[in-house]
Amino acid sequence: MSVFGDGLEKAVQRAFTRPIPKTAPAQMRYLVKQLKGTGPTAQTLRVSQRTVERYVKGQIKKPRPDLAARLEAEVTKRWQPQIRAKARRRAATTDGIVIDTRARLGYTAPIGSTDDARIRHLTVALPPQYAARLFDAQQAGAGDQQLQQIAAEALRETYFQDGGHRAGSLEEVRFTDIEHVEFDL
Numbered sequence: 001m002s003v004f005g006d007g008l009e010k011a012v013q014r015a016f017t018r019p020i021p022k023t024a025p026a027q028m029r030y031l032v033k034q035l036k037g038t039g040p041t042a043q044t045l046r047v048s049q050r051t052v053e054r055y056v057k058g059q060i061k062k063p064r065p066d067l068a069a070r071l072e073a074e075v076t077k078r079w080q081p082q083i084r085a086k087a088r089r090r091a092a093t094t095d096g097i098v099i100d101t102r103a104r105l106g107y108t109a110p111i112g113s114t115d116d117a118r119i120r121h122l123t124v125a126l127p128p129q130y131a132a133r134l135f136d137a138q139q140a141g142a143g144d145q146q147l148q149q150i151a152a153e154a155l156r157e158t159y160f161q162d163g164g165h166r167a168g169s170l171e172e173v174r175f176t177d178i179e180h181v182e183f184d185l
Contacts, residue, residue: 002143002144002147003144003178003181004134004138004144004147004148004151004181005138005144005147007181007182007183008134008135008138008147008183009138010182010183011097011182011183011184011185012084012087012088012185013076013079013084014184014185015083015084015086015087015185016079016080016083016084017080017083018080020072020075020076020079021075023061024055024060024061024062024063024068024071025055025056025057025058025060025061027071027072027075028041028052028055028056028071029055029056030075030078031044031045031071031074031075031078032052032056034078038052038053038056044074045067045070045071045074046070047067087185088135090185091128091131091132091135091185092128092129092131092132092135092136093128093132094128095128095131095185096125096126096127096128096130096131097125097126097130097131097134097183097184097185098123098124098125098126098183098184098185099122099123099124099126099151099154099155099181099182099183100122100123100180100181100182100183100184101121101122101151101178101179101180101181101182102119102120102121102122102178102179102180103119103120103175103176103177103178103179103180103181104117104118104119104120104174104175104176104177104178105117105118105119105120105122105155105173105174105175106118106173106174106176107156107160107172107173107174117174117176119177119179122155122159124154124155124158124159125158126154126155126158127154127158130150130151130153130154130157130158133150133154134147134150134151134154137150148175148178149175151175151181152172152173152174152175153173155173155175156172156173160173
């Protein structure tokens with residue numbers, strides 16, 4: 001996935017009301033139930049169907065580190081879908097989303113202004129319409145570049161132009177050399 005996609009996913013996961021199952025057999029049983037069978041589960045995890053059956057029965061309890069990581073990732077991806085959808089909907093309609101980033105930010109502006117890009121650490125609350133655009137683009141399979149562009153537009157409108165109160169002639173914000181990006185709902 002991407003820096004922005006992963007950041008959005010982690011923000012939504014913080015809304016979970018219960019932790020994912022802890023043990024590998026419990027995680028495997030959950031995944032078998034979600035994917036409706038041991039065959040699809042085995043295919044998703046790239047293991048044999050017999051291996052999945054042995055985890056479900058509790059005959060194997062400790063997976064290899066690479067399988068444990070894949071298993072946890074697949075369970076997390078499917079955990080609490082209604083809670084996940086509710087958190088996205090709330091962010092997109094009323095609450096908005098907070099972006100915390102340290103990156104090189106510059107902008108295109110008329111001659112005579114200081115538009116040099118420089119490293120900035122910003123924590124900005126973005127309005128709901130930008131949260132909706134970010135989540136919609138993520139659901140549509142947008143890449144990191146497209147999510148980054150939406151975030152840059154949101155920062156231009158919210159931080160640099162302050163909702164139209166300043167820097168009205170600002171045309172484009174450049175968002176590069178990203179050291180970190182984190183989202184919170």
